[in-house]
Amino acid sequence: MTSNAPTRRNPLEAVRRGVRILQETWARVRAWRRIRFTSGGVAFTLGTVAVGFAAMNTGNNLLYLLLGSMLGFIAVSGWLSEQAIRGLRVERRAPRAVTVGHDLRLTYEITNQKQRLPSLAVEISEEGLPEKAFLAHVPALGHTTARSVNSFVRRGIYPLSSVTLSTGFPFGLFQKERDVEIPGEIIVWPRTDRAIREPAPGAGEIPRSGMSARGAAASRGDYRSLHDYRAGDDSRDIHWKSSARLGAPVVREYERDGAQTWWICLNLEGEPGEAAEVAVEAAAALAARAVAQNRPFALVVGDAVLEPADGMGQLERALDILARADFMPDASPPAPPVGPSYCTLVGIYDRPGFGDAIAVGRLARLGRGERDS
Numbered sequence: 001m002t003s004n005a006p007t008r009r010n011p012l013e014a015v016r017r018g019v020r021i022l023q024e025t026w027a028r029v030r031a032w033r034r035i036r037f038t039s040g041g042v043a044f045t046l047g048t049v050a051v052g053f054a055a056m057n058t059g060n061n062l063l064y065l066l067l068g069s070m071l072g073f074i075a076v077s078g079w080l081s082e083q084a085i086r087g088l089r090v091e092r093r094a095p096r097a098v099t100v101g102h103d104l105r106l107t108y109e110i111t112n113q114k115q116r117l118p119s120l121a122v123e124i125s126e127e128g129l130p131e132k133a134f135l136a137h138v139p140a141l142g143h144t145t146a147r148s149v150n151s152f153v154r155r156g157i158y159p160l161s162s163v164t165l166s167t168g169f170p171f172g173l174f175q176k177e178r179d180v181e182i183p184g185e186i187i188v189w190p191r192t193d194r195a196i197r198e199p200a201p202g203a204g205e206i207p208r209s210g211m212s213a214r215g216a217a218a219s220r221g222d223y224r225s226l227h228d229y230r231a232g233d234d235s236r237d238i239h240w241k242s243s244a245r246l247g248a249p250v251v252r253e254y255e256r257d258g259a260q261t262w263w264i265c266l267n268l269e270g271e272p273g274e275a276a277e278v279a280v281e282a283a284a285a286l287a288a289r290a291v292a293q294n295r296p297f298a299l300v301v302g303d304a305v306l307e308p309a310d311g312m313g314q315l316e317r318a319l320d321i322l323a324r325a326d327f328m329p330d331a332s333p334p335a336p337p338v339g340p341s342y343c344t345l346v347g348i349y350d351r352p353g354f355g356d357a358i359a360v361g362r363l364a365r366l367g368r369g370e371r372d373s
Contacts, residue, residue: 033082034177041173048074074173081176084122084167087114088138090180092163097187097319100155104186108146108163112138121169124148126160152188155280155323160184189319192288194281199262199344200356226250261308262290262297265334265354267347268327275348276327278360283346286358287318300334300343301325 037045048070055063093107106129112119118140124133133146152158166177226239229249237251266283270276283299290297291310299306299318302325306318333351336343345354 035078036175036177038168038172038175040171044070044173045074073171077171077173078176080170081167081174083114083117084119084169085165085176085178087112088119088122088165088180089113090124090163090165090182092160092182092184094160094184094186097189097316097323098152099189099319100152100191102151104150104152106133106148106150108133108148109143110135110138110146111143112140114140116140118142120167122165122167125164125166126162127164128158128160152186155188155190155277157324158186158188160186187320187323190277190280190284190322192281192284192315192319194278194285196282196285196289196358198289199286199358226252260295262286262295263300263308263336263338263343264297265300265336265340265343265345266302266322266325267333267345267349267351268302268325268331269329269333270327270331270348271329272327275360279327279347280322280325282358282360284319284322286344286346287315291315298336300336302331302334305337 048067051063051067051070054060055067089111091109093109095104098104106126108124110124119135119138122135122138124135124146129148129150131148131150133148135144135146138144161183162179162181164177164179166175168175226242227250229238229243229251239250239252243249264283264286266279270279283301287297287299291312291314294310296308296310297314297318298308299321301321304321306314306321327348334343334345340353341355343354345351345357346360347357348360350357350359
């Protein structure tokens with residue numbers, strides 16, 4: 001039997017849906033246009049209001065003429081600023097990553113899609129980035145580029161959501177803004193030049209038997225297998241026939257002596273802060289030293305395990321992992337796939353069972369003396 005009773009709706013769900021619609025509408029309106037008064041614009045607008053009151057109170061035709069001129073000045077300013085940011089297509093070009101303290105150069109490709117009017121004096125900014133790019137002139141149906149240079153003092157992942165186009169053209173009375181959604185992110189790697197001692201002799205190297213005896217993937221040695229191309233792999237190792245057959249680049253993988261591999265384990269136990277950043281930089285410095293010595297290395301950070309390999313591609317993959325490392329007081333200790341006695345532990349605090357430990361925390365330094373960095 002079919003019931004004809006009306007379906008009762010949850011009032012709370014209806015409220016949530018209404019709030020969500022309002023938020024989406026406001027986001028569209030905000031992305032469409034925003035306008036702000038400059039100090040000069042505030043003074044000019046107040047002067048216009050004052051002239052209007054004076055004209056109405058006195059009936060002076062000259063004041064009415066002045067009022068009309070000032071209102072027209074405001075209208076022309078609004079129309080020209082609108083034309084400056086309208087019809088612009090923006091594409092962002094950013095490097096894959098940047099190291100702490102180094103300059104990050106963002107490039108914006110700008111295309112003016114308007115048929116007749118150019119765009120003049122447009123600033124390009126992004127939330128979270130202090131520096132702006134500037135466009136002096138983009139001709140009608142023209143194309144140009146603009147750049148901004150920023151630097152970061154902390155490693156991590158910095159999300160990018162939208163690019164803001166703004167202009168005060170032509171008279172500087174108002175600042176008109178428009179958002180262009182371009183999602184992305186900036187990966188900021190930790191420093192790799194921190195002075196750090198090498199692991200104790202024999203520590204941090206995997207044994208010749210068991211799981212790790214299979215050897216580490218490296219750029220040269222006995223042929224092992226093929227794997228998908230990863231950023232930083234040597235282009236000389238690309239297997240062109242297999243790449244053509246699969247439709248994607250693949251590279252040769254080689255064997256090296258597994259006993260040469262450094263296993264670096266980063267302990268995420270501890271409060272975020274300066275000591276945690278020093279620990280991350282120490283792990284990055286060990287990885288960079290292994291590459292400089294043409295030595296394979298592996299990295300364990302939390303649940304992430306970077307398999308043994310060498311070369312700049314391996315270092316970039318390690319820095320990507322270290323950029324995302326989050327310290328927590330209750331973090332679990334690293335669990336490498338080989339015995340901890342073959343690993344070098346880096347962290348704020350020491351932990352027993354590892355072949356060597358480089359502890360950077362104050363308490364650990366007091367307990368271990370000059371052995372720690």
